[in-house]
Structures are given as C-alpha cells and as structure tokens.
Amino acid sequence: MNVHEYQAKELLKSYGVPVDRGFMVRSPQELAGALDQLPGPSYVVKAQIHSGGRGKGGGVKLAHGKDEALQQAKNILGMNLITNQTGPAGRLVSRLLITEAVDIDREYYLSLLIDRAVCKYVFVASTEGGMEIEKVAEERPDSIIKIHLDPFSGFKNFHGLEMAGKLGFTGDLAKQLTGIMRGLYNLFLEKDASLVEINPLVKTKAGKLLAIDAKVNFDDNGLGRHPDIQALRDIDEEDPNEVQASKYDLSYIKLDGTIGCLVNGAGLAMATMDIVKFHGGSPANFLDVGGSATAEKVTEAFKIILSDPNVKGILVNIFGGIMKCDVIAEGIVSASRTLGVKVPIVARLDGTNVEQGKKILAESGLKITPAGSLNEAAKRIVAEAEGYGHTDRS
Amino acid sequence: MAILIDHNTRLVCQGFTGKHGTFHTLRSAEYGTKVVGGVVPGKGGTVHEGFPVFDTVAQAREKGGANASMIFVPANFCKEALIEAIDAELELVICITEGVPVNDMMFVKRYLMGKKTRLIGPNCPGVISPGLAKAGIMPASIHKKGGVGVISRSGTLTYEAVNQLTQMGIGQSTCLGIGGDPVIGTTFIDAFELFKNDRQTKAVLMIGEIGGSMEEDTARWIKRNFDKPVAAFIAGATAPKGKRMGHAGAIISGGKGTYQEKVKVLKSCGIKVARTPAEMGKTVKQLFKKT
Numbered sequence: 232m233n234v235h236e237y238q239a240k241e242l243l244k245s246y247g248v249p250v251d252r253g254f255m256v257r258s259p260q261e262l263a264g265a266l267d268q269l270p271g272p273s274y275v276v277k278a279q280i281h282s283g284g285r286g287k288g289g290g291v292k293l294a295h296g297k298d299e300a301l302q303q304a305k306n307i308l309g310m311n312l313i314t315n316q317t318g319p320a321g322r323l324v325s326r327l328l329i330t331e332a333v334d335i336d337r338e339y340y341l342s343l344l345i346d347r348a349v350c351k352y353v354f355v356a357s358t359e360g361g362m363e364i365e366k367v368a369e370e371r372p373d374s375i376i377k378i379h380l381d382p383f384s385g386f387k388n389f390h391g392l393e394m395a396g397k398l399g400f401t402g403d404l405a406k407q408l409t410g411i412m413r414g415l416y417n418l419f420l421e422k423d424a425s426l427v428e429i430n431p432l433v434k435t436k437a438g439k440l441l442a443i444d445a446k447v448n449f450d451d452n453g454l455g456r457h458p459d460i461q462a463l464r465d466i467d468e469e470d471p472n473e474v475q476a477s478k479y480d481l482s483y484i485k486l487d488g489t490i491g492c493l494v495n496g497a498g499l500a501m502a503t504m505d506i507v508k509f510h511g512g513s514p515a516n517f518l519d520v521g522g523s524a525t526a527e528k529v530t531e532a533f534k535i536i537l538s539d540p541n542v543k544g545i546l547v548n549i550f551g552g553i554m555k556c557d558v559i560a561e562g563i564v565s566a567s568r569t570l571g572v573k574v575p576i577v578a579r580l581d582g583t584n585v586e587q588g589k590k591i592l593a594e595s596g597l598k599i600t601p602a603g604s605l606n607e608a609a610k611r612i613v614a615e616a617e618g619y620g621h622t623d624r625s
Numbered sequence: 626m627a628i629l630i631d632h633n634t635r636l637v638c639q640g641f642t643g644k645h646g647t648f649h650t651l652r653s654a655e656y657g658t659k660v661v662g663g664v665v666p667g668k669g670g671t672v673h674e675g676f677p678v679f680d681t682v683a684q685a686r687e688k689g690g691a692n693a694s695m696i697f698v699p700a701n702f703c704k705e706a707l708i709e710a711i712d713a714e715l716e717l718v719i720c721i722t723e724g725v726p727v728n729d730m731m732f733v734k735r736y737l738m739g740k741k742t743r744l745i746g747p748n749c750p751g752v753i754s755p756g757l758a759k760a761g762i763m764p765a766s767i768h769k770k771g772g773v774g775v776i777s778r779s780g781t782l783t784y785e786a787v788n789q790l791t792q793m794g795i796g797q798s799t800c801l802g803i804g805g806d807p808v809i810g811t812t813f814i815d816a817f818e819l820f821k822n823d824r825q826t827k828a829v830l831m832i833g834e835i836g837g838s839m840e841e842d843t844a845r846w847i848k849r850n851f852d853k854p855v856a857a858f859i860a861g862a863t864a865p866k867g868k869r870m871g872h873a874g875a876i877i878s879g880g881k882g883t884y885q886e887k888v889k890v891l892k893s894c895g896i897k898v899a900r901t902p903a904e905m906g907k908t909v910k911q912l913f914k915k916t
Contacts (some may be wrong), residue, residue: 345807347874350808365880382732382734451873452727452873482871496782498782500871501782550781583764
C-alpha cells in the first residue's frame, strides 16, 4: 500500500526525522489558514497524488508570497495531473501540501528497503538527490552507496557514521544523519514498511538535514496488524475495480487488452496472460481467484472482468488443487446466468473433480466452450473474441 | 532416491485441526506419507481424524518421532510456528501459509542460519516425491514417478507443468514449490544443490516468474556447477511494471526483474526456455532427445 507525501512525512516526523514544515489542505480556504502558520515569504505548493514525477507534470510550484501561493493552489487543485507514472489518464488532484520554501545547499538521496538477493535490509544513498534513483543508478552507478544491515543486529550507530563518511558528512551532520537513519529503520520495522525513501534529503544553508519529499510503501501482508496505517489508505488513488476485487480477496489488475482472464494461482494467471498474447490476443486483466474460491467469489470475479467495456471474451483457466473444478463450474454457470454474459467464454478446467466440472458446464445449456488444454483454450478465446468484436461492430 | 521427502519422512502438521490443515494432512496420509499427527497448542492429548494431537512440535518429535512439519497456521502466527519447528530441530519444515509479513520472514531466514532445519516456503504448494510421499496441497493424481525434478515459485503453474510431463509419459523425481514471496527459506540454487546429488533426477524443470533476480543468479550458478540438463519457463512476459502480480515477490521494480532480462540470462547459461506455458513439457522432452 502507498500513502501520500504528507502522510509519509507525518510518519517520519513521529520517528524523529526532521521534515519541512507544511500542512495538507483540500481547498483554497483551508490554504489561507495554513499560510498564516508558515513563516514565508516563499512557499511550495505540491499536488498530493500517489505518484512520482509530480514536479515535471506541473503539480509542484514555488510561490513568492501568499497571493501567488493561493493562485497556484487554485490552479493545481482539481487538475488532472499526468506524470510518467500515472499513465495517460492522469490523476485528479484533490489534496495539496503547502510547505515553507527551504534554502537548499545540497540535495541527497536516502532510502531503506530489503535486498532480496541477500535477505538483508539495505540503506541506499546518493549525493545525486532529487533525481529518480533508477536514473542515477544507470548514469552514475559509482555515486550509489549501499550499507547492509543484518536483521539480528538491526541499525547501530556505526552504520550511520559509515554512511556519513561516504556522503562526506562529519561532526554534527554525521550525527544528524545517524538519527535520520535510525528513524527510518524503526519506522520500517515497527510499521511493516517495504520502502522508506527521502528524495531529496537536503542540507540547508543553516547546516540542517531535512526531508523535503518522502515516500513510504507498506508490505500488504503486514497491514493486518497496523490499523493506524490502514486508516491512511486513499482509495481514490486506486483503480475502483481493484478496490472492489480486494474486498472479495481477489487479486485483480486491469490491463488494456480485450481478453478477460479468470485463473487460480498467481503464476498460472501470469502464464495465461502470456499465452493469450502469444496467440495474438491481448489480456484485459490479471485475475487470481485464489486458493479457496466459492461460487460467490467466481460471480464477483466475472462482474469485475465484465465491468471493463473493452472485454470481448473471457478465458477461464482453473487447475484444481485446493480448488475443486465442480465448484468453479457452478460459479461460472451461475455468474453467466445472473449477469447475462454475452461475450464468449472459453473454460479450461483440470485437476480435482474435473469430470463433474465439465459435466456441469455441458448440461448448463449455456454457450461456454470447453477446452482440453491451455494452448487450445488460448487459441479458442483469441479467435472467438475476434469474431465477437466483428459482430459487435457490424 | 528423490529429494527432501520419502519413506523416511515422519510428518506432523502445525495447524492440523483447521479446515485446510485437516484436509491436506489426510490427503498426504492417503498418498502414503507417514503422518505422526498434528500440533495444536492447547489441544495436546486429543485425537483428530484418528491422529494424535500434540501441544508443541518438540512433543511431536519426542513422542511421535516427527522429523518434518507442514504449516497451515494463520499468517500472523507463522513466525512463532516456524521458530518452534526450528527449535525442535526438525529436518524439514514446509510452510504453506500465504501472506506472512516480509519482516517476519527476514527474522526467520536469519534465524535459520546455522540451524539443522531446511525451510520450504512460505506461500508454497509443498513437496511431492511421486510414489514415495507428499507433504503439500498439490493434486497427487497428476504425478508420475520418474527422473525429472521440478522447482517452481508458483503453485498451480507447477500443476500445469507436471500434468504436461505426465501426459507425455515423463515422470518426476521430486516436485517442489519454493513459494512466491520475496524472502523464502529454500531458493532455486538450494534446490538445485539437492537435485545435483540425487541419482534419480536426470533433468530439472525450473519455473520462475518476474521480480527479483533469483532466476538469473540460479542460471549463472547452474552454468558453473550443474551438469544435468535444465529447462525453464518464466511467467510474466505481459506483466506491467510496478504492479504486484498476486505473489508478493512478483513485481518489476526499478526496471529490475523483467521477463526479457531473465530469459536472456537463462539462455546465455545454456538453459532451454519454453516460449509458452503450454510448451513446458515439450521443452523438457527436448532435453532428453539431445542426450
């Protein structure tokens, strides 16, 4: 799960990491009140959406004086902000962060994440702050500094001093950096984060380290034990279908193709998308119904797939292990009936109770094409969806 | 011979009395696995479905002779269940449960260092050595005893592969799902090390997916250390960047872990990569033709 910049900064602040002063506002009226509490005379107005690259998209503006800040806020609030991460549809801006403008001496990058390859925590830092770290890694790999932490030792002061040395910080700055890194580490562990990133971390002209922008991602598997973090979720930032799917414990991701896929298991769901593409089709979604689907869940999955107007056919691919094919078949039949499904359906069932499942489909009287193999199923649905697309247009 | 589980396995199920724990332990027993019983704190001394229930894993080991465990306890209790099984010095622990927080696994993975236990999973379908024993949730009927080892990050995609192999008359030595999470007990390389010394295994099928760099690291290792032929399939050619594809570990982040990169490295290390998931069986068959 992702959170907004202002929420990430509040979390950082509660862990002792210094951040620039600011307020989240939802309207120009609220902004006026916030401006009175900031020193001025310059301010930064920042669109709050779950995306990087907001500055380049026109969602971050420096304002000289309160009038200009107000004007910028009016421009940004309600705008459809398009960044390199939002896709062409962009994202509606309904929250702003207004902050003091800081006198910056130099910008740095600092983050904490898990290094999967070695199963250790890793602090990543760079003297090239403010840029996308992937770009820095590509263009100036020598400027990337990594310090690994053993999960048993956790963060110790020497890790901070080690990093400080590599970034060229001494004395008080090294001490400040160590405190910031300790805060990031504690936040990561206590709140089950999966990424904590400060970009840029700035050194002000007054010699203070300050987080000017921050990003925190959370491990979805850990959210259950953090109601305070769950409360930060902003579902306006998520695809409505993905939100609906998560209510039923379905894993759904919308794509831009025409063939809806309903599969059990994440690996098989990906592989099913891949083979649809291989046979010349394009998948409309990733959908994993999980290990213990009921007829109700399958119906809900159909609803979500069909809510995408691009869908011209549905491929059901179930390999029963935990899941029984007859249960799935009943789900498909009841979903097709209740929803009055018009697009062609190709169903490929295999594994536990496959014969009963096939029988239920055959006796339903519905136009559901059975397929014996994955290859056959993918070919069939691509052909049928194409045919449906043509009759649809005529 | 097979790897990990066989006639000597004495299995206990942690979380035995739950719906899935009960169902799959009974299926494993039916398959011929020696099931010692289950562990459910507070229910020790009772009998469930004809099998004894123990309060702790250590008791299951002492009184029932357990040497392996299969875990079905809820995700938030897995850390404790895993530590308990490791402390009881079981040889093998298979964690089926999905959704274990990654920080919990970071601790467990570190805790395993220097211990006697091998962990498979979490978020995995388990292990089967066809004809010998099964400790997992896979449908047993699709398997056939033979010479191909199967290792996978996925569950149902493994069933798909095994089904193709069996239908072509190609049997399997041991099939294991290592799990779809970013931090797991046994990696592909660990599994290959076991297959390396297993005389029954003549070739290996590796089923990977986007995210992380485990497939690439494994391919480089195979090139240097593994003499038996290897086929592979990587799922996720059509997966968009930055989206978690069901499995917590299946995410392309920062341009890393892409399908293209994985396939490129695998091929350069002499591994035969199936173009589609429907060709996994066929690709394995081609390995045997050459030799």
